[in-house]
Amino acid sequence: MAQVAVAARLTKSLCLSSLPAATTLHEIASSHPKGVAKVVLKKGKTQIFKDGSPMVYSGAVDRIIGRPPPKTGDTVLVADGAEKPFAWGLYNSVSMFCVRLMQLEEEATRDPSCILEMERLLEKRIQEAVELRQSLELPSTKTNAYRLVNSEGDRLSGLIVDVFGDIAVVASSAAWVEKYKPDIEFCLRKIDGISHINWRPSVEILKEEGLEVVENGVSYAVSIEGQKTGFYADQRHNREFISTISNDKRVLDLCCYSGGFALNALKGGASEVIGVDTSMAALELARENITLNNLNPGNISFLKEDVTKFMKGALSRNESWDIVILDPPKLAPTKKTCFIGAAKEHDVAA
Helix, strand or coil, X not given: XXXXXXXXXXXXXXXXXXXXXXXXXHXXXXXXCCCCEXXXXXXXXXXXXXXXXXXXXXXXXXXXXXXCCCCCCCEEEEECCCCCEEEEEEECCCCCEEEEEEEEHHHHHHCHHHCCCHHHHHHHHHHHHHHHHXXXXXXXXXXXXXXXXXXXXXXXXXXXXXXXXXXXXXXXXXHHHHHCHHHHHHHHHCCCCCCEEEEECCCCCCCCCCEEEEECCEEEEECCCCCCCCCCHHHHHHHHXXXXXXXXXXXXXXXXXXCHHHHHHHHCCCCEEEEEECXXXXXXXXXXXXXXXXXXXXXXXXXXCXXXXXXXXXXXXXXXXXXXXXXXXXXXCCHHHHHHHHXXXXXXXX
16 A cells, blocks of 8 residues: 555656646646636635634635535635635635635745645645654653644644654544545654554544553653543643642642643642542543652542532632642534633633
């Protein structure tokens, strides 16, 4: 299969090299062998995307030019109201975000080799992500759990890749990620130190248990069947910061999941730490993490309770803490539930 993929890449490269030279998105799209549809935005809706917002919402679209119309995962041009292309991206016919932008015209002009070629862009962006993490000394002997690809932060909107030891866990939140799964895996398999790839939410997700990782010298048992990729690797610096301000403090960690903030608080010398979450599976991991780090269980406890009810009870008992950490899960996963999510957020904050 790998040989077939490489052969396909080579064939595609040879075909592209025979195209006439072009300098603008429009010219390159015009010379593209398959033709490229154009998503035209409403007047006045362009600037936000030129300024860097990578997700074109359907309400900003005026019309789509192209026959047949684009399918989910197809590359498309994105144009202003005068039909002048200023970017290209990947189309989704059913999502509220109908295009995920991949290159603006200025950067496409600087690097024309990737224009409308998602396979090439993936290789380039993932390699840049690897080099950036290496410059931050990731991975290291102290940290083998980290976020390798951070969606919009690495210019690959909808793709998250967390690394736990030699396992790369891919979290997909965009249809294009599923379409380009073979290409993403091809790029990840070339990275030194990665031996396994776990794909979420694919039904092929591995049923591995007992994974242990290290972050800033703190060990964690991680379930890669848990929330998101199994561990919130993007909170690494925040967890480390908590450890620096917790000495002799009473710390409350709400929505604590597997205890990342709570453990760092105790490592930082907190006199008492309480973690609260509704997930028993997460709390079992948190308690396991106490043992993994040889921490004093007498100074830390994890409670299974709704955080709103817990806080109301704490207020009635006139309890207080020096540091309160609140990192709730997504309360409004869709546009339709935003008002419900806002009400939940108000209840928690109140």
